[in-house]
Amino acid sequence: MDLVLKGLNIKGGYELPELYVDAVSDVSLELHRNEVFGIAGESGCGKSTLIKILYGYVEPPLTLKNGSVELYTNDGNTFNISSLSPDELRKTAWWRHVSYIPQNAMNVLNPTTRVRNHFTEMYTAYMGLEKSEAFGRAQKYIESFGLPNDVLAAFPHQLSGGMRQRVVIAISLLLEPNLVLADEPSSALDVINQRAALMFLKNAQKMLGNTLVLVSHDMGIQGILTDRMALMYAGKLIEVGETQAIFDNSLHPYTKALVKSLPRLGDKADREGLKGQPPDLRQPPPGCRFYPRCPHSRPICQKEEPKILEIERDHHVSCWLYVS
Amino acid sequence: MLEAKNVTRFFGYGFLGRVKFPAVDRVTFHMENNPKILTVAGESGCGKTTLARILLGFLKPNEGTVFYKGRSIHHLRRKERKWFRKEVQAIFQDPYGTFNPLKKVDAYLFGTAKNLLGMSHEQASARTEEVLGFVGLFIKDIMGKNPNEFSGGQVQRISIARALLPEPRLILADEPVSMIDASLRMNVLNMFKELKKKQGISFIYITHDLATAYYISDEIAIMYRGMIVEEGPADEVLLGQHHPYTKALVSSLPEPGKREKWLKEMVNPPGMEVKEFLAPNCKYADICQKKSEKCLKEKPAVFEVGKVKVACWLYE
Numbered sequence: 304m305d306l307v308l309k310g311l312n313i314k315g316g317y318e319l320p321e322l323y324v325d326a327v328s329d330v331s332l333e334l335h336r337n338e339v340f341g342i343a344g345e346s347g348c349g350k351s352t353l354i355k356i357l358y359g360y361v362e363p364p365l366t367l368k369n370g371s372v373e374l375y376t377n378d379g380n381t382f383n384i385s386s387l388s389p390d391e392l393r394k395t396a397w398w399r400h401v402s403y404i405p406q407n408a409m410n411v412l413n414p415t416t417r418v419r420n421h422f423t424e425m426y427t428a429y430m431g432l433e434k435s436e437a438f439g440r441a442q443k444y445i446e447s448f449g450l451p452n453d454v455l456a457a458f459p460h461q462l463s464g465g466m467r468q469r470v471v472i473a474i475s476l477l478l479e480p481n482l483v484l485a486d487e488p489s490s491a492l493d494v495i496n497q498r499a500a501l502m503f504l505k506n507a508q509k510m511l512g513n514t515l516v517l518v519s520h521d522m523g524i525q526g527i528l529t530d531r532m533a534l535m536y537a538g539k540l541i542e543v544g545e546t547q548a549i550f551d552n553s554l555h556p557y558t559k560a561l562v563k564s565l566p567r568l569g570d571k572a573d574r575e576g577l578k579g580q581p582p583d584l585r586q587p588p589p590g591c592r593f594y595p596r597c598p599h600s601r602p603i604c605q606k607e608e609p610k611i612l613e614i615e616r617d618h619h620v621s622c623w624l625y626v627s
Numbered sequence: 628m629l630e631a632k633n634v635t636r637f638f639g640y641g642f643l644g645r646v647k648f649p650a651v652d653r654v655t656f657h658m659e660n661n662p663k664i665l666t667v668a669g670e671s672g673c674g675k676t677t678l679a680r681i682l683l684g685f686l687k688p689n690e691g692t693v694f695y696k697g698r699s700i701h702h703l704r705r706k707e708r709k710w711f712r713k714e715v716q717a718i719f720q721d722p723y724g725t726f727n728p729l730k731k732v733d734a735y736l737f738g739t740a741k742n743l744l745g746m747s748h749e750q751a752s753a754r755t756e757e758v759l760g761f762v763g764l765f766i767k768d769i770m771g772k773n774p775n776e777f778s779g780g781q782v783q784r785i786s787i788a789r790a791l792l793p794e795p796r797l798i799l800a801d802e803p804v805s806m807i808d809a810s811l812r813m814n815v816l817n818m819f820k821e822l823k824k825k826q827g828i829s830f831i832y833i834t835h836d837l838a839t840a841y842y843i844s845d846e847i848a849i850m851y852r853g854m855i856v857e858e859g860p861a862d863e864v865l866l867g868q869h870h871p872y873t874k875a876l877v878s879s880l881p882e883p884g885k886r887e888k889w890l891k892e893m894v895n896p897p898g899m900e901v902k903e904f905l906a907p908n909c910k911y912a913d914i915c916q917k918k919s920e921k922c923l924k925e926k927p928a929v930f931e932v933g934k935v936k937v938a939c940w941l942y943e
Contacts, residue, residue, distance in 0.1 A: 345808035465896050493670030493835060495896050498879040498889070505890065520809065523838070526883020527890070550883050557810075564813045566842040567882055568865055574842070576813035580778045 305336040306375055307482050307514045308357065313370035313385075315356050316538075316584070318363065325584045326352040328538040330370075331611075334482065334514050339505065341529030341546065342518045343561075347581060349538040350518045351406065354484050357516070358403045359384040359392045376400045376481050398429060402475040404485040409467035412459035418470055419455035425477050448473055448507065465496030469503050476507050483508070486518045501528055522565050526550055531617075534558050537581045537592040540611060544618035554620040556597050591623065599624055628829065629682070629797060630657040633691035636677055650677045652853035653691070658797075662827040664819060666840040666861065668876075669850035675833050678850070679801045682831065683717055684708075695797075713743070713793035720802035722782040725789065726774040732785055733769050740792050758791040761826075762818060780811035787818060798822075801833045816843050837880055841865050849873050852910040859935030869937040871915050909940070917941060 310332050317324040326349040334340050342350045352365065361367050372384040374396060382396045397403075405411070412421060419441055426437035442452060450469060459467055468488065475483060488504060489497040505528055508515040517529055525532050526546060533543040534555065542555040553559045557577075564574045579596040582588050588595070594604040604623050611621040634654045637647040651674045658665055669675050680686040682693060684700045692699050695711060703711055719725060726735055733755070740751035756766050762784040774782055783803060790798055800819070804812045820843055822828045834840055840847055841861055848858040849870065857870040868874045881889065896914065909915070912922040921940050930942035 345810060463896070494837070494879040494881075495670070495875055498881070499896050501881075502890065521881065522809065523881035523883060527881045527886050546883075560810055564810060565883075566813070566838040567884075568838060568841050568877065568880065571842065573817070574813045576815075576817070577810040578814075580780065580811070 306333055307336050308334040308372065308374050310357060310372045311370055313353070313356055313372065314368040315352060315361070315366060315370075316368070317352075318366045322585050325587050326365075326538055327356060328587070330535075330538075330540045332533060332540065332543065334516065335531075336481075336514060337512045338530045339508060339515045339517060339528055341525040341532035342516065342535060343520060343522060343525050343532060344535035345520060345581065347584070348535040349584075350520075350535050351486055353535070354403070354486050354516065354518050357384070358401060358484055359387060359396070360389055360403065362389060374401055374482065398425075398475075398480065399478050400480050401482040401484065402478075402480045404472060404475050404483070404488055406486045407491060408471040408488065409464050409491065411471060412467060414459050416458075417455070418457055418459060418462070421470075421474055422455070422477070425474060429478055444477065445473065448503065463496070465492050465499055468492060468496070468500045472500065472504055472507070476511065479511055480513065482514045482516070484516045484518075487520070488517070489524070490519070490521070497524075504528075522561055534561075537587065538584055539592055539621065541593065541622070542618075542620045543611075544615075544620075548615070548618050552615075552618075554614060554618065554625065555593075555622050556599050556624070557593050591621075628658050628660045628696060629831075630694040631655055631682070631691065632694070634678070634681060634688045634693060635690040636681060636686065636688050638677075649853050650674045651681065651688070654678060654850075654853075654855055655691075656848060656855065656858060658829060658831075662823045662829045663845040664823055664830040664832055664843050666832045666834060666844035666847040667850060668834055668837055668840050668847060670835055670876075673850040674853040675850055676801060679717075679799055679831070679833050683715065683799060684711065714795055715797045715799065716790035716793065716795040718783070718786055718790050718798060718800040718803045720805055722779060722786045722806070723774055725786040726782070728774055730773075731771055732774055732777075733766065733771065736769075736785075736789060736792070739789060744793055754792060755788075758788040759785075761791055761822065762788045764788065780807045780815070783807055783815055784818070787815070791822070795828060797829045797831070799831045799833070802835070803832075804839065805834070805836070812839070813842075819843055837865060837876060838882070849876070854910060854938060856911065856938045857935060859933075863933060863935050867933075867935065869932055869935055869942065870911075870939050871917050871941070872911050909938075 313330045314328055316326040330353060344350050356367060357372055367385060374382040374384055419438060422441035423434055423437040426432040426440055427434060441455060445452060445455060485504060489500045492500060504515060519525055529546045532546045532549055534541050536557050542558050549558060550562055553562050560577050564576050566574060577596055582592055590606050591604045591609055594600050601623060609621045609623045611619050613619050614625050631654055634651055635649050636651040638650050639645060639647050667675050681688050687701050698707060700711060726732060736755045737751050740746050740754050746754060759766055764784060769785060804815050807815060816839055819830050832844060844861045847861045847864045848855045851872050857864055857873050865877060868877050908924055909922040909927045912918045927938045927940050929936050929938050932942055
């Protein structure tokens with residue numbers, strides 16, 4: 304399989320005075336070319352931290368304890384992201400090969416300058432274009448995405464939140480990176496703007512044929528947009544597989560509960576939530592971290608951590624239920 | 628039980644707030660006495676929270692009146708005000724905001740029971756225990772703990788228990804589950820359903836999430852730019868979708884299983900901040916795909932389609 308990124312045994316968290324928050328614990332994953340990969344899980348499960356580590360944006364208090372992240376670009380280069388500092392990455396890999404859309408990205412635009420300057424700056428700084436040429440390129444670029452041209456002349460505050468989000472997405476794709484990491488790109492938007500922003504991302508991914516990683520807690524969005532997905536729980540990767548398989552044939556009890564509790568229009572059947580709450584990551588429990596809430600827990604779950612195993616073709620799960 | 632008649636509230640913006648726009652525009656609805664759950668749904672900025680604050684009596688409308696059991700809630704005498712506070716309770720989006728962060732949760736609940744209800748210490752403690760039981764908690768779970776020692780889902784449950792203390796008849800819940808994780812969200816919503824069934828409490832559920840709205844509500848009102856554009860039984864509104872805006876909302880709802888359709892039709896919401904609040908015509912006309920001449924000129928009247936009321940000229 305054609306790989307874009309390989310993360311091996313990633314362990315990272317927040318080093319605070321006298322305590323350590325184990326946000327991402329022993330996560331391995333592979334991202335393929337030309338796919339939309341989803342990362343789902345509840346708030347505090349470590350999905351945003353994982354994305355930051357994959358991007359190489361590791362600054363204190365976030366520390367990488369163990370593991371490696373490698374990025375393979377289309378032109379045959381390999382970047383060992385986990386061993387490069389943010390400054391080095393900024394000069395070589397970021398924007399050009401991998402870009403990151405952080406949470407609440409619609410507020411990252413500089414409020415004192417027009418939107419067009421955000422684009423022209425990218426062209427002049429990264430591609431060495433003249434300013435006059437850069438503006439023409441920006442216009443063509445914006446049009447290719449079907450965005451109205453008058454957006455360029457506006458100040459960020461004159462645009463609606465949804466449009467600002469689409470502008471930020473367009474900027475992040477400007478240098479046609481092989482990998483785009485989007486952290487909750489639509490969570491602050493209402494459903495209609497959310498759909499517009501997500502379709503915008505999806506269409507851009509199709510156009511460029513690159514890889515999009517979509518972090519979202521919303522299983523509805525995951526189900527509609529992603530090809531493959533991973534579920535995280537309390538810093539662990541618990542299930543990875545094709546999205547269709549995750550929904551139709553979920554393996555992990557946590558995934559099952561999430562899929563089952565999803566309300567749908569036209570279906571008023573009672574839905575149950577889970578009992579309890581995720582463990583405190585300052586002192587993660589031994590064994591399976593889902594154990595205290597699991598309806599199928601067995602004695603072994605409390606003692607030993609289940610390994611992540613391929614149970615069906617391309618469908619991995621970390622649960623003792625599937626180990627005989 | 629609760630009736631809103633032509634409720635309008637203006638806010639000013641621009642230089643010294645001289646330009647006025649209606650955040651809530653002639654909202655009219657009523658809730659009968661039998662227990663039910665009414666959802667007010669709409670996007671951010673549609674005026675649903677302003678409406679909630681008016682219904683709770685925090686904010687006075689510029690025009691129109693709200694009646695609770697026949698009395699105008701913005702003209703209550705002191706004694707009636709206390710009665711209204713007991714009858715109508717609220718639950719908010721951020722449950723941590725409900726509690727004093729420096730006070731132990733159990734002390735806060737005791738205090739509320741004593742002060743608001745004038746109970747003795749024994750009565751207050753019995754009542755606290757009782758309401759905690761309604762939300763599946765025990766007094767030992769909360770004893771001596773500060774609000775920040777609980778997770779969001781738990782604090783929201785405690786805030787529901789707090790709202791239940793004075794035996795309210797109506798609870799207004801403004802986005803009560805939007806900060807709660809998906810695996811716990813259904814527990815809170817199921818609790819509303821159960822309280823309605825077992826204790827006959829009515830709810831006004833304010834949300835942007837149509838899927839949960841469908842799950843718990845009997846009736847639903849869809850708001851757009853301060854106006855109710857469609858209102859009626861939840862099934863008929865959300866599955867029938869009469870107003871073009873309701874159609875757009877429902878079709879944009881991400882549900883696994885409608886992947887093909889969701890990705891096929893392109894939507895193009897307006898890119899610039901528009902002054903739709905001020906429009907003298909139908910406020911949705913700018914982006915409506917079914918607009919006619921009339922929509923651009925006149926405000927839509929309300930038409931009845933079966934049990935649903937729709938504010939759209941399509942149904943003239």
